Amino acid sequence: MLRVGINGYGTIGKRVADAVRAQPDMAVVGVGKTSPDYVAERARALEYDLYAPAGRTERFETAGIDLAGTTEELVRASDVIVDATPGGIGAENHPLYADHDTPAVFQGAEEDALVDISFNARSNYEAAADAEYTRVVSCNTTGLCRLLTPLDEAYGVEKARVTLIRRGGDPVQSSRGPIDDILPDPVSIPSHHGPDVETVLPEIDIDTLGTKVPATHMHLHSVNVTLASQPEPAAVQSRLAEESRLFLIPEGMGIDGAGALKELARDAGRPRSDLWENCVWAESIAVEGNDLYCFQGIHQESDVVPENVDALRAMFGLADREESMRRTDEALGVGLSLDSTGRPRYPADEA
Ligand code: NAD
Helix, strand or coil: CEEEEEECCCHHHHHHHHHHHCCCCEEEEEEECCCCCHHHHHHHHCCCCEEECHHHHHHHHHHCCCCCEEHHHHHHHCCEEEECCCCCHHHHHHHHHHHCCCCEEECCCCCHHHCCEEECHHHHHHHHCCCCEEEECCHHHHHHHHHHHHHHHHHCEEEEEEEEEEECCCCCCCCCCCCCCCEECCCCCCCCHHHHHHHHCCCCCEEEEEEEECCCCCEEEEEEEEECCCCCHHHHHHHHHCCCCEEEECCCCCCCCHHHHHHHHHHCCCHHHCCCCEEEEHHHCEEECCEEEEEEEECCCCCCHHHHHHHHHHHHCCCCHHHHHHHHHHHHCCCCEECCCCCEECHHHHC
């Protein structure tokens, strides 16, 4: 049983904690929090042991929220830490993990240089074997790696060009904008996402352009991939439909955007209405010569969650790629797909 500590219990950390807890071969030691707020209360209600940095324990005492110990004690009690603190804090925490010889999985906002390997389960699972420090790449990079890897295997990717229409902030981030605006973000081209994909898939030639819009539900990717050969759109659809972490949105179901996708997730009884899968509009898949086009929606709050679980198994040699992804998907219920009539199937309904 792998003992996992989660340091940072926000958007990503709380989801990773639940996902780790759902795995039969892993246990959550506890979660690291800095503030005794409603999220800390909820963690206690879910029976997660709470840990806080040594200088902040008094705040929890004052608020009447029990702590199991300090962050350092969490690190000591864990075989591995998933650091889900905000960008840059992971790098500050790195020496604490190193001092205790505790391996760690960091998140997308940390630098590639901080870790041994930048990780996506479908793209480079094996490369994380024996890594001490791994980084699960960002939500957008995860979505691009998942799409480009099977395309590259099947047809060869010569060049990818992707425009990312990014949500302004997560639903909980009241301080984020833009409000009533559309921003090139960054205004310089390419955005960092393409180089980030190349930390996982160095052989892929990709340029990305970033924008930001006043939305919170999801990102939208407008994708153009030049392939080495010319496939039929139907063959691409079939190929992508084989991927458990790609959901091909069926034609004619009225799923016209992020709002409908989130409603689908709510109706499917998904925890926090999460969509762990890339959501690729089947009818957007078009081929012009060797150029493939499509739109995909990425749920920024959750697509990296199964990847964190797989990163843990990869680092500790607990399973090979297929077995780990299968176990993770089964434990979480990943894999929206279509039945023989083209209607979405919900794994939760079949469990
Ligand atoms: P968040 O702000 O929602 O959560 C971070 C949590 O860490 C907060 O609860 C914060 O109080 C806590 N924290 C801050 N300093 C800490 C410390 N020193 N010790 C322990 N806890 C501390 O952030 P998030 O959105 O979950 O992002 C975390 C990481 O995941 C970042 O690297 C981010 O880029 C990445 N990520 C975020 C998203 C997303 O859409 N939210 C998607 C993919 C990847």
